[in-house]
Amino acid sequence: MTVTEPPGVAPGNRGNADFVRSAMAPAAKPPSSEVGAIAWLRHNLFTGPLNTLLTIGLVLLGYWTIPPLVDYLFIDAVWTGSDREACIYTAERTKVGACWAFVVDRAAFFTYGFYPLAERWRIDVFFVLLVIGIVWLLHLRAPRKDLAAIYGFVFLPVASFLLLSGTPSLGLPTVPTNLWGGMMVSVVVSAVGIVVSLPLGILLALGRRSNMPAAKLFCVIFIEFVRGVPLITVLFMASVMLPLFVPDYMQPDKLLRALVGIALFASAYMAEVVRAGLQALPKGQYEGAMSLGLGWGQMMRLIILPQALKITIPNIVNTYIGLFKDTTLVVIVGIFDFLKAIEASRIDPTWAAPTVSTTGYIYASIFYFFCCYAMSAYARSVERRLAVADKR
């Protein structure tokens, strides 16, 4: 076939074949221009003129913004003080950065709202219980996930309710919800939304895919109705319309109404996320389970949902992040959440100083960013693990 003898071909040993390899080519190292720091820079930062320009532009942007930001947040910042005097301009203090003294001074209010001082330890216990539940449920290698689920979905809600709302029989005086406020309310509202929306969303998703026309119709109407209405509307309906329909003596609590509204709203979104997961599973998984004689419930519980939920974890967390930030909307029905606590302190004359508002908002954004970034980092780590598992 070829005129010149290719390397690796033993002459005179060819038989009828045109080409017979006598030695396998060994794997070789890539050339040095393809590895190391210089190659990385060339491949990632200076690929072409446009990329080089963008790299330079971004470096300049960082140069212009980062030093002033550091100045404002740390170097010129005021760390101690008990009122506005600490953060106002004076003859000797012509530059004032972030007024952290304000945040430090009002930190307890931001966290606990108007919750009575003597009872605030209950909120701390609640936070600890919550963190235990989150770590136990989400840490992939944690032991006894079944117990964790019972802890997270049964024990924690009940214990939290008894703790926060109070149980006089256990020596915990009742604290009415109009005294609740701050970070604690934001966390409670988000936690309830998160804990309720997943099971309810799963039920709605299963209902929507069910063969029973009545159940299916109900789920479709519920999901589409809730998704078609803004959260603010749902909250208004829950807090303004609902009281019109029930007699005075059974008026549900204001916070409870908002909680129900948020939980139902989140469930509708969760249902669509779970449905996407159910639909992503190949039909063969259903058929394999059915052919073995598994009933519908067993099939869903043992085969379909474990797989469907696993592939939807990133989307579930995404919904949770949205829900977490949406909880700031409860302020419009008069609930005193974290952002509202900052807002109220910011306009308090005790702390009337030029940088107080900005500092308060920076604190809020740090809190929200920390929580949301933690959620999204977790989702990404799960995704990475799933990618590894898929390659198995």
Add this chain to the structure above:
Amino acid sequence: MTNTAPAGLKPAKLTHETAIEMIGVNKWYGEFHVLRDIDLTIARGERVVVCGPSGSGKSTLIRCVNRLEEHQKGRIIVDGVELTNDLKRIDEIRREVGMVFQHFNLFPHLTILENCTLAPIWVKKMPKKDAEEVAMHYLTRVKIPEQALKYPGQLSGGQQQRVAIARSLCMSPKIMLFDEPTSALDPEMVKEVLDTMVALAEEGMTMICVTHEMGFARQVADRVIFMDQGQIVEANTPDEFFRDPRHERTRLFLSQILH
């Protein structure tokens, strides 16, 4: 009805115990008439190979046997139980009928062993220890006991299909259905799966097998059924079927697949 059926639609074996009886079965997908007047009786211990062009309804036929597909007219009686909308009966039949799919349909989130013990534990309420013993027995029979703790994705196609066979056998079914079990396999893997099926056939399992492996049909089938356009066109012993196909359509089909 079975009394008047032609010889080919009756069991080739002389045992008179009936495993599956289909009488005047019809099925439509919307407007499409996918199964037309299927009359078929299969005896206990009989091995039937179903072949035919794609879209001829052969997969649908065997999927009707364990109600993965619903037939709209006619009767299907499996192991003395008639398939109706009664969910209890359907589950009862599915426990007795094992099925092996083209794409294995193993559960990727469970280990091989868990794949095999799942149904015995949850459907038959077998203690976990016993179920694992049974599973290891069948995994040994399909020659992959050493893979028990791996996940399906770590196995080759041929190994996965053998696990799927073992998984079905763990329910000790009376009837096994095979829906093109080797069609999705790399050529090098086909033999190991066919060998497993031959061994199963030699033990007297009642089998219906949709396949284009004509060598397998020759070797183990008691009857070969050829389907086209939702109908049984020809049914005969493999010797006769391959040596002397009677119907024009059968001859054309065989000339296409036996080069």
